[in-house]
Amino acid sequence: MIQRKTIQNSLKNALKRSRVVVLVGPRQCGKTTLARLLLEEDSLNYFDLEDPASLARLEEPMTALSPLRGLIVIDEVQRRPDLFPVLRVLVDRRDSPARFLILGSASGDLLRQTSESLAGRMERVMIGGFSLYELGAEVEQTLWLRGGFPLSYLAPTDAESDAWRKNFIQTLLERDFPQWGIRVPAVALQRFWTMLAHYHGQTWNAAEPARALGVSESTTRRHLDLLTDALMVRQLQPYHVNISKRQVKAPKIYVRDSGLFHQLIGVDSPRTLMTHPKVGASWEGFVIEQVLTTVNHDEAFFWATHQGAEIDLVLRRGSEFLGVECKRTDAPRMTPSIRVALKDLKLARVAVLYPGSKRFPIAEHVEAVPLRTIGEGEEIFSGDAP
Numbered sequence: 001m002i003q004r005k006t007i008q009n010s011l012k013n014a015l016k017r018s019r020v021v022v023l024v025g026p027r028q029c030g031k032t033t034l035a036r037l038l039l040e041e042d043s044l045n046y047f048d049l050e051d052p053a054s055l056a057r058l059e060e061p062m063t064a065l066s067p068l069r070g071l072i073v074i075d076e077v078q079r080r081p082d083l084f085p086v087l088r089v090l091v092d093r094r095d096s097p098a099r100f101l102i103l104g105s106a107s108g109d110l111l112r113q114t115s116e117s118l119a120g121r122m123e124r125v126m127i128g129g130f131s132l133y134e135l136g137a138e139v140e141q142t143l144w145l146r147g148g149f150p151l152s153y154l155a156p157t158d159a160e161s162d163a164w165r166k167n168f169i170q171t172l173l174e175r176d177f178p179q180w181g182i183r184v185p186a187v188a189l190q191r192f193w194t195m196l197a198h199y200h201g202q203t204w205n206a207a208e209p210a211r212a213l214g215v216s217e218s219t220t221r222r223h224l225d226l227l228t229d230a231l232m233v234r235q236l237q238p239y240h241v242n243i244s245k246r247q248v249k250a251p252k253i254y255v256r257d258s259g260l261f262h263q264l265i266g267v268d269s270p271r272t273l274m275t276h277p278k279v280g281a282s283w284e285g286f287v288i289e290q291v292l293t294t295v296n297h298d299e300a301f302f303w304a305t306h307q308g309a310e311i312d313l314v315l316r317r318g319s320e321f322l323g324v325e326c327k328r329t330d331a332p333r334m335t336p337s338i339r340v341a342l343k344d345l346k347l348a349r350v351a352v353l354y355p356g357s358k359r360f361p362i363a364e365h366v367e368a369v370p371l372r373t374i375g376e377g378e379e380i381f382s383g384d385a386p
Helices: 005-017 031-038 052-057 061-065 083-091 108-117 137-146 158-179 186-197 207-213 217-229 258-265 270-275 279-294 336-345
Strands: 020-024 046-048 070-075 098-104 122-126 233-236 252-255 299-304 310-317 320-326 349-354 360-363 366-370
Touching (some): 005 020, 083 098, 137 258, 137 279, 186 217, 252 258, 279 310
Parallel strands (some): 020 098, 020 122
Antiparallel strands (some): 310 320, 360 366
């Protein structure tokens, strides 16, 4: 079993601090496996809302939950949003004897409901698929091709991994979304998602996919938000600074899991990946997800101007801003964009992540850093404590 110690420690610490912890992540990313490390599935304190027996037990939720003590796990909670007011009553009891771990696969409505019902009582922990930090530097190419979903990454062959991802997409669109109350035809969403994959790494323009699909711009925005709430797509927001240059104000779009991205664009092997015209955009998205998963930060953005200057990732830590550039090249060099970003954004440091093996300075405050550095457990910014 692959150990996910960072997530496990975050979860345990959150449960010590808070009465309610919400573990949010996409379907099939390992949430249930982590929960079962804390509480056995056959425990009376474990409720899986995809299990008819658990649903039957929660027909009268106050009666079922109020006598329980210790850790209580409720899996797939987005299926029963009516539970949140009940949880608020239970955790507000004097000397409450219970702690709740809530698992959910959809971020938007789930987080809004928990924020409204459990304000001041809950803590959120985010989880994704396997990361390079968890698996090690030597599996970089496999993780990039297959993505981080455990059953995709661990499949015996690339063909079986590809088949699993195809089935995952169909199940999400045809079964999960309707169960969550989403009334958009699966065929329409799959067509939109496939088109969206071809905008991977580009700024969002609702007009182009709307024209191609024959729908309104507001419809494409709703579709985009649905996939974002399901944690399938990342909308990386632009950063704005008070300068005279015109800055890009639309978000950049990424399919969060590289394996799902490859499935959507028809990549099923290392050879087809390396010869595909989207290989550079694929690698950029993969690197950005690894950085956002493993590098400590408070907020993340991208930055670009209409004059052509841009930087792939701007991370804020307190009052400090750091830059990340993704360069799929053998020997990254200083670029005008990095120079402009250092000056205009007042970046403390810039790490240029590339697929090589040597770490070396490029210029003052700018360093070339191999992506494998993340898999080796080292910090990508010089001067940070490991």
